[in-house]
Amino acid sequence: MVVxxxxxxxxxxxxxxxxxxxxxxxxxxxxxxxxxTQASAGVLAPYVEARDGGPLLELAARSLDLFDTFVxxxxxxxxVAVPYRRSGLLSVALQEDTARGFRRAAESLVARxxxxxxxxxxxxxxxxxxxxxxARAGLLIPxxxxxxxxxxxxxxxxxxxxxxxxxLEHSRVSRISPTADASxxxxxxxxxxxxxxxxVLAAGSWAGRxxxxxxxxxxxxxxxxxxxxxxxxxxxxxxxxxxxxxxxxVPWDDGTLLVGATIEDVGFDERTTTAGVRELIDAACELxxxxxxxxLKTARAGLRPSTPDGLPVIGRSRALPGLVYxxxxxxxxxxxxxxxxxxxxxxxxxxxxxPLLDLVRPDRFGYL
Numbered sequence: 001m002v003v004x005x006x007x008x009x010x011x012x013x014x015x016x017x018x019x020x021x022x023x024x025x026x027x028x029x030x031x032x033x034x035x036x037t038q039a040s041a042g043v044l045a046p047y048v049e050a051r052d053g054g055p056l057l058e059l060a061a062r063s064l065d066l067f068d069t070f071v072x073x074x075x076x077x078x079x080v081a082v083p084y085r086r087s088g089l090l091s092v093a094l095q096e097d098t099a100r101g102f103r104r105a106a107e108s109l110v111a112r113x114x115x116x117x118x119x120x121x122x123x124x125x126x127x128x129x130x131x132x133x134x135a136r137a138g139l140l141i142p143x144x145x146x147x148x149x150x151x152x153x154x155x156x157x158x159x160x161x162x163x164x165x166x167x168l169e170h171s172r173v174s175r176i177s178p179t180a181d182a183s184x185x186x187x188x189x190x191x192x193x194x195x196x197x198x199x200v201l202a203a204g205s206w207a208g209r210x211x212x213x214x215x216x217x218x219x220x221x222x223x224x225x226x227x228x229x230x231x232x233x234x235x236x237x238x239x240x241x242x243x244x245x246x247x248x249x250v251p252w253d254d255g256t257l258l259v260g261a262t263i264e265d266v267g268f269d270e271r272t273t274t275a276g277v278r279e280l281i282d283a284a285c286e287l288x289x290x291x292x293x294x295x296l297k298t299a300r301a302g303l304r305p306s307t308p309d310g311l312p313v314i315g316r317s318r319a320l321p322g323l324v325y326x327x328x329x330x331x332x333x334x335x336x337x338x339x340x341x342x343x344x345x346x347x348x349x350x351x352x353x354x355p356l357l358d359l360v361r362p363d364r365f366g367y368l
Contacts, residue, residue, distance in 0.1 A: 025194055088241070095136070
C-alpha cells in the first residue's frame with residue numbers, strides 16, 4: 001500500500017495500516033510533520049471547532065474518545081514520549097453576547113455527556129488568574145486538552161517504521177493511474193514509480209494538485225494559511241488551554257506558550273508575516289496582559305486543507321478502485337487523526353462500512 005502525505009493524518013494512517021499487517025510505503029516531498037502539522041497547536045476540543053454542532057462535532061467527539069489508547073499505543077511502539085494533557089479548556093468571553101452563549105453551549109455539552117461549567121467574571125479569573133480583568137464569563141470543559149502535534153507525528157512515523165512501513169522522503173507525487181490490467185495503481189514520483197493495490201491520498205492542501213487518471217475533477221481542497229506563535233513565557237503559567245474570541249493559548253510543559261491561529265486565504269503562500277504575528281500578539285495580550293513581557297521564540301505557518309462544506313474527505317473512490325481519500329481536515333487534522341486512521345484501515349482491510357463514512361464520503365463532491 002502507498003500512503004501519500006506524511007502529515008499527522010498520513011502518518012496515523014500508515015501506522016494503523018502497518019500495525020494491521022500491511023506492507024506500507026509512506027511518500028512525501030518533506031520530512032514527516034513538516035507541512036500543516038508543524039504549525040498546529042494540537043488542541044483537542046470538539047466543541048470549539050464545531051460550535052454549531054453537526055457532523056464535525058460527531059466526528060471530533062468520537063476521535064477524542066480514542067486518544068488515550070491511541071497516544072499510549074503510539075508512544076509504546078515508537079519509544080517516543082508524546083506530551084499529551086487532558087487538563088481542560090477554558091473558553092473566555094470578553095463580550096456580553098459571547099457570554100450569553102455559554103449557558104446554551106454548556107447545556108448542549110452536558111446533554112451529550114460532556115461535563116461543562118459556566119463561570120461568572122470572578123470565577124473565571126479564579127480559574128485562570130492571568131486573564132484580563134475584562135473577562136466577563138468562562139466555559140470550562142475539563143475533559144478537553146492538547147497533544148504536541150509535532151511529537152505525535154514524529155512518534156507515528158517511528159511507530160509506522162517499527163511496524164514495517166517504509167518512509168520515502170523528498171519524493172513528490174505527480175500522478176496516480178491504474179496499471180494496464182487495472183489490478184494495481186501506479187504512483188509516479190520525481191524519484192520513480194511505485195505500485196500498490198491500494199493508495200491512500202492524505203496529501204492535505206496538495207491533494208487536488210495530484211493528477212488522478214480516471215477522476216474527472218480533483219478533490220476540492222484549498223489551502224488556508226494559519227500562523228502560530230511560540231512565546232517564551234515570563235511569570236506564572238496558564239493552567240490549561242485558554243480559548244478567547246480572537247486567539248487560543250496553549251501552555252507547554254517547557255514554559256513556552258503557543259498562540260494561534262490566523263485564518264488567511266492566500267493560496268499556497270507558506271510565509272509567516274509581520275501582519276500575522278502582530279494580529280496574534282495583540283489578541284493574546286488582550287486576553288492575558290502578561291503576554292507583553294513574553295519573548296517571541298518562533299513563528300510558524302501551515303496550509304490547512306479546507307473543503308467547501310468544512311468536513312474532511314474520507315473513503316473509497318468511486319471512480320478509481322483502490323484509491324482511498326483521507327484529506328480536507330482543515331483545522332482538525334490532529335484531532336481527527338485516530339478516527340481517520342481507523343476508518344481508512346477498516347475500508348482497506350474489510351471494506352467495512354461505518355455511519356460516519358456517510359458524512360465524509362468523497363462522492364458528495366461528484367465522481368471522485
